[in-house]
Amino acid sequence: MANLQMTGILExxxxxxxxxxxMATSDLLNELNKEGFKADPDLELKLSNIVVQQLDDVAGDVSGLAVKCLAPMVKKISEPRIVEMTEKLCYKLLNGRDQHRDIASIALKTIIAEVTTPSLAQSIHASLTPELTRGITAPDKSTEIKCECLDILCDVLHKFGSLMASDHEVLLTALxxxxxxxxxxxxxxxxxxxxSLASSLSDDLLAKATVDVVHNLRRKSSKPDMIRTNIQMIGALSRAVGYRFGPHLGDTVPVLIDYCTSASENDEExxxxxxxxxxxxxxxxxxDIASYCDEILHLTLEYLSYDPNFTDNMEEDTDDESHEEEEDDESANEYTDDEDVSWKVRRAAAKCLAALIVSRPEILSKLYEEACPKLIDRFKEREENVKVIWKK
Structure with a gap:
């Protein structure tokens, strides 16, 4: 009886x-959400084919309901059908029309999120990962396709990374x-x-990733955008692997401190x-970072009061009042407070100082005895300078 009802819905x-x-897609979703729902092999095949077809429906509300059908389907149909669906969706993502790409990506993410059994995870990894890797590295694929592939691969790695050890090196090299x-x-x-991959990498592959990133940072010819990306990568690796990153601090900390102090005036990021x-x-x-704490302390205190715009204003010297007003009018047109992002540097310095205190509580005494008076004097000096400018 249930199968007859489903046949009517599918028609x-x-x-x-x-x-x-x-309405039929809504009815299908209700049936799939019933605890007692079961499908024979023939019905499974029809269901999987029709739901994948409905994802391309010209009506957005219909395709949206079809996506919702995927979550209960993953729990109600056999693994071969699920793998078959993921392969079709992956093909749509890589080779389908632009208007179908977004819905295929959402559908794949929905399926991955619902996978709980190791056997199904292995099967999906085996079918998806090589295709996604090719989509990421292929020179003929658009930026949009590569970004979607990276998004989905990130989900796969986050959930099944530990099951993919044999492919870690290939994936890391490609990424x-x-x-x-x-x-x-x-x-x-x-x-x-x-x-996402780093948390399940071996120590050797983690070292390979770190060496590669540090090598990129030491190339002085690198573009500023690339440098910023590689610095973000170092921070992301550290957050992902925790204490395992300790052996690599000797290579990374001096490079970061050097970039922080030698960056151009406008490179707040x-x-x-x-x-x-x-x-x-x-x-x-x-x-592992204990030997660098003093240097980091001086760095954070320096950038707590970082304000290059204030310094620029102090260096201006005007000859007469009318000339000063003219320059003020011009600068007002060229610069606004909305463009000032130096506060992000001060915020990052404050958070770094807080982390230093948390990790090395003994630094507090040094901070109170040596650093704080200097910092207070610096802010007082700045306050006096602001008053002088205001009077002018």
Missing amino acids: KITGKDKDYRY LTQLSSNQASIRKKTVSCIA LREYSLQALESFLLRCPR
């Missing part, structure tokens, strides 16, 4: 009337190449993807990312 789903398709992509969106998603990575080291590797 309406393929009808021409949009309202009938919507590291994307850190030098000309597209910022690809680099950003690659950082997240490698971080580079300083912010460097301080964020140092904060991660302090929280994740408190023992």
Whole structure:
């Protein structure tokens, strides 16, 4: 009786009337959510084919309901059918029309989120990972396709990374190449993807990833965007693997401190990312970073009062009042407070200092005795300078 009812629903789903398709898909979702729902092999095949077909429905509300059907289906149909569905969706993602790509990506993420059994996880990994890797590295694929592939691979690695040890090296090599992509969106998603992979990497592969990133940072010819990406990558690796990153601090901490102090005046992001990575080291590797704490303390105190715009204003020297007003009018047109992002550097420095205190409580006495008076004097000096400017 149940199968007859399902047959009627499936017939309406393929009808021409949009309202009938919507109601039939809603009925299908209700049936799938019933605890006692079971399907024989023939019905499973029909179900999987029709739901995948409905994902491409021209009516967005119908395709949206079809996506919702996937979650209960993963729990109610056999593994071979699920794997078959993921392969079809992956093909749509890589080779289908642009308008079908987003829904295929959402559908794949929905299926991955519902997988709980190791055997199904292995099967999905075996079918999806090689295709996604090819989609990421293929030169003929668009930025949008590569970003979608990276998103889905990130989900796969986060959930099944430990089951994929035999493929870790191939995946890591493929992903590291994307850190030098000309597209910022690809680099950003690659950082997240490698971080998801890092938690299950062996020590040797973690070392390989770190050496590769540090090598990129030591190349002075690298573009600023690439440098910022690689610094973010170091911080992401540290957050992903925790204390395991300790042996690599000797190679990374001096490089980050150097970039933080030598960055150009307008490169606030580079300083912010460097301080964020140092904060991660302090929280994740408190023992191994002990020898660098004094240097990091001086660095954070220096950037707590960082304000290059204030310095620029102090260096201006005007000859007469009318000339000063004219310059003020011009600068008002060229610069606004909305453009000032130096506060991000000060925030990162404050968080880094807080992490230093948490990881090394004994530094508090040094902070009170030496650093705090200097910091207070610096802020007092700045306050006096602001009053002088205000009077002028």
